Amino acid sequence: MGHTHVTATTSDEGPAVPVTIRDVARASGVHISTVSRTFSAPHLVNPETRVRVLACAEDLGYRPNRAARALITGRTHNIGLIIADIANPFFPPLIKAAESQARHRDYHVFVADTNEDPAVEEELVHALAKQVDGVLLCSPRMSNSLIEQLSREVPVVVVNRQVTGLPCVLMDVGQGARSAIEHLVGLGHRRIALLGGPRSSWTNREMRRAAGTAARAGGAELTVLGPNAPTETGGAAVAEQVRRSGVSAVLAYNDLMAIGLIEGLDALGVRVPQEVSVVGVDDITLSRLTRPKLTTVATPTGAAGRTAVDMLLQQDSESPRGARGPGAGTALGVRRTTAQVMLQTDLVIRDSTGPGPNARPARSLASSHGPDPHCPAGPGIPTAATGDAVAS
Amino acid sequence: MGHTHVTATTSDEGPAVPVTIRDVARASGVHISTVSRTFSAPHLVNPETRVRVLACAEDLGYRPNRAARALITGRTHNIGLIIADIANPFFPPLIKAAESQARHRDYHVFVADTNEDPAVEEELVHALAKQVDGVLLCSPRMSNSLIEQLSREVPVVVVNRQVTGLPCVLMDVGQGARSAIEHLVGLGHRRIALLGGPRSSWTNREMRRAAGTAARAGGAELTVLGPNAPTETGGAAVAEQVRRSGVSAVLAYNDLMAIGLIEGLDALGVRVPQEVSVVGVDDITLSRLTRPKLTTVATPTGAAGRTAVDMLLQQDSESPRGARGPGAGTALGVRRTTAQVMLQTDLVIRDSTGPGPNARPARSLASSHGPDPHCPAGPGIPTAATGDAVAS
DNA sequence: GGTGATCCTGCAAAGGTTTGCAATGAAGTA
DNA sequence: TACTTCATTGCAAACCTTTGCAGGATCACC
Numbered sequence A, B: 001m002g003h004t005h006v007t008a009t010t011s012d013e014g015p016a017v018p019v020t021i022r023d024v025a026r027a028s029g030v031h032i033s034t035v036s037r038t039f040s041a042p043h044l045v046n047p048e049t050r051v052r053v054l055a056c057a058e059d060l061g062y063r064p065n066r067a068a069r070a071l072i073t074g075r076t077h078n079i080g081l082i083i084a085d086i087a088n089p090f091f092p093p094l095i096k097a098a099e100s101q102a103r104h105r106d107y108h109v110f111v112a113d114t115n116e117d118p119a120v121e122e123e124l125v126h127a128l129a130k131q132v133d134g135v136l137l138c139s140p141r142m143s144n145s146l147i148e149q150l151s152r153e154v155p156v157v158v159v160n161r162q163v164t165g166l167p168c169v170l171m172d173v174g175q176g177a178r179s180a181i182e183h184l185v186g187l188g189h190r191r192i193a194l195l196g197g198p199r200s201s202w203t204n205r206e207m208r209r210a211a212g213t214a215a216r217a218g219g220a221e222l223t224v225l226g227p228n229a230p231t232e233t234g235g236a237a238v239a240e241q242v243r244r245s246g247v248s249a250v251l252a253y254n255d256l257m258a259i260g261l262i263e264g265l266d267a268l269g270v271r272v273p274q275e276v277s278v279v280g281v282d283d284i285t286l287s288r289l290t291r292p293k294l295t296t297v298a299t300p301t302g303a304a305g306r307t308a309v310d311m312l313l314q315q316d317s318e319s320p321r322g323a324r325g326p327g328a329g330t331a332l333g334v335r336r337t338t339a340q341v342m343l344q345t346d347l348v349i350r351d352s353t354g355p356g357p358n359a360r361p362a363r364s365l366a367s368s369h370g371p372d373p374h375c376p377a378g379p380g381i382p383t384a385a386t387g388d389a390v391a392s
Numbered sequence C: 001g002g003t004g005a006t007c008c009t010g011c012a013a014a015g016g017t018t019t020g021c022a023a024t025g026a027a028g029t030a
Numbered sequence D: 001t002a003c004t005t006c007a008t009t010g011c012a013a014a015c016c017t018t019t020g021c022a023g024g025a026t027c028a029c030c
Helices: A021-028 A032-040 A047-060 A066-073 A091-104 A118-129 A144-150 A173-186 A202-218 A232-237 A239-245 A255-267 A301-318 A328-333 A361-368 B021-028 B032-040 B047-060 B066-073 B091-104 B118-129 B144-150 B173-186 B202-218 B232-237 B239-245 B255-267 B301-318 B328-333 B361-368
Strands: A003-011 A078-083 A108-113 A134-138 A156-159 A168-171 A191-195 A221-225 A249-252 A277-282 A295-298 A336-343 A346-348 B003-011 B078-083 B108-113 B135-138 B156-159 B168-171 B191-195 B221-225 B249-252 B277-282 B295-298 B336-343 B346-348
Touching (some): A021 A047, A032 A047, A078 A091, A078 A118, A078 A301, A091 A301, A091 B108, A108 B108, A118 A134, A118 A144, A118 B108, A134 A301, A144 A156, A156 A301, A168 A301, A173 A202, A173 A249, A173 A346, A191 A202, A191 A239, A191 A255, A202 A221, A255 A277, B032 B047, B078 B091, B078 B118, B091 B108, B091 B135, B108 B118, B118 B135, B135 B301, B156 B301, B168 B301, B173 B202, B173 B249, B191 B239, B232 B255, B249 B255, B301 B336
Parallel strands (some): A078 A108, A078 A134, A156 A168, A191 A249, A249 A277, A277 A295, B078 B135, B135 B156, B168 B336, B249 B277
Antiparallel strands (some): B295 B346
16 A cells, blocks of 8 residues: 555553643642742742742643633634645745744744635634634635635734735735836847736736736737646646747746746747746745746745734734623724735846847847846835834 | 835724624523534434524524633644644645645644754644644654653654654655665766755664665765755755765755755756766655756655544544543553554656766666656555555 | 731632533323 | 333533632831
């Protein structure tokens, strides 16, 4: 069955008896409330008592039960991170940034993958709702209205999607697409294709709109191909279509598709960038490792993760959940301030774009063969990794 | 600050009042226990009552509070998945397989990344302990004894590490390394380097042992370089060292390092596979996309994820946690059967390996240029994707 | 010695759910 | 009619913790 069974032993080292606050109280001769305070409000308990309790706790291996605590405080100190596809290298930097930011604030992050499936997405939000203090929805595939509805069940911050009334972290892919098209037009390309991503992707719509405008402004013709799966396979699958369409340049929905497309074109004997130029979006690590190295629109994924966590935690501290005091019943009347943050993107020119049919020889050659000149296309402000990105 | 503030609005759509089992009971005119049973033991409640309760629940938007439920049943229906580095493409297939397998059994998977840091690893296990029914430790960097200790706090299944007394899912990297070395020796290489991974990696030790034996048997000399970080950067960093060492072939700890090494060698003007052959381990998607395409030892990551989940759930159903009934106090005497499963690996020959200094011309050329012949090196049984991989 | 303030600790309710036990009523059997 | 059996439901304890309130002790100060 593809596996070799090595060994099966039996031992009597079962999971130990769970040790609760009660055991510690008994061992140290105080009431459970004193033990509780030793952990959650140390300044309220006599130093001598405190050390004794701590010693007993250490001794017994006591750990506060976070679930039980959450039941009372309404705070789990967990954050849910829902991701469309964990296999897409775009996400890991975002995840890591979010985790690190959360850890600084004494929060833990639980990641879950939805396989690009809206139904799984919804189910996951429900499952997470009571186990986390808030959810980060990254590149959701659900409808806006469903997101709004779910946001009434648990605080939500949306990443890579604009939902009015909800806090959002957006990347300026419109600007990115514009820069990419301008870059291609500048190289002498007049017939350009846009490789669309998933239909329900906000990024997809934004890119399409901006690319269309930029192409018109530059006197180029834009063909939209798609929607497609946002993966290598999805990119490779349209190679034939790209060749037939007769375009000399392609802007892909993301790097993965761009790389897949290059592979597909290669298999058809079409050379990149000599015959077709390709631009991706995201600047995943991989885009520096393939040949040719990929020209791409870099998105500030790390900053997005940090910002999203900040926004969630801020929103969370404003309106405590599970409030019990007087006035808790009026929760429906709570006012909430929602900020939307747009992060800049940068065009990074590498080796997958070159002069097109209408190129002026000298200039275009120069601009297509620099040694990976990480050259920002925007106003030039680097996308900072600041924690103070939340202005409300 | 690298971001543009778009808008900040205020709305009064706060999170809704949490609706509990009590509200449903009141609305449908039954006792809360009946509502509870409607969800957790439907056959115990009158069909008419049931539909009425369900209608009310639906109406009010009631969702059982999993945390509160867990407090009583001792079952959260969550699984923790602790990963050394989520940015390593080796893991996503494992994660996805685990998630899908868990979903079938009505479990949810929470993923957490440790940044290859043993301290974070330990902290995460503690944090997860009371919120999940068990933890999958993937490629842990902790010591065996610490793992054993933690396993007394929460059920654990270890992946990519052998810990006696604990259920483990292993990949036969020993066999893989042997096949790789034999492949290289067959191509005429006599001086081979092994690029080591993290010092605390079990896989690393296994590979080293098996590669050493295989090299001796084949009359080749094996140089070990490392330990190194298991990333592209780690691989690129030793390129110079590899060149100086004068070897004609390298077996890397994983694909990421192999790819990084190839990049690094390229930068030094050393061609792969003409001057140096490189073999990786894992067969990540990326290894098919770089040039040259990577010869590598394929590991059955998906099967590992599925198997690990199965083993955890099985172990879990054997010894219920938080038992309250008579005899619960004797938990220390619970007998537990622990199985260890070894999954096969396959050598996949692509374009990064070629004839070495001692090659017999005809044969070696033929074997190094097949059209990506996914050719198993073991007995030929494909690593199956079965759910029944657990024999105990 | 009385007064008040301060510090520490215990009491008990609360949070949302599950579940063993008992009570109810109806149906079935002799 | 009396006695069982069964299905359905309610009651209340339990899970583990936090926290408002109040009681007790100590101390300073007048």
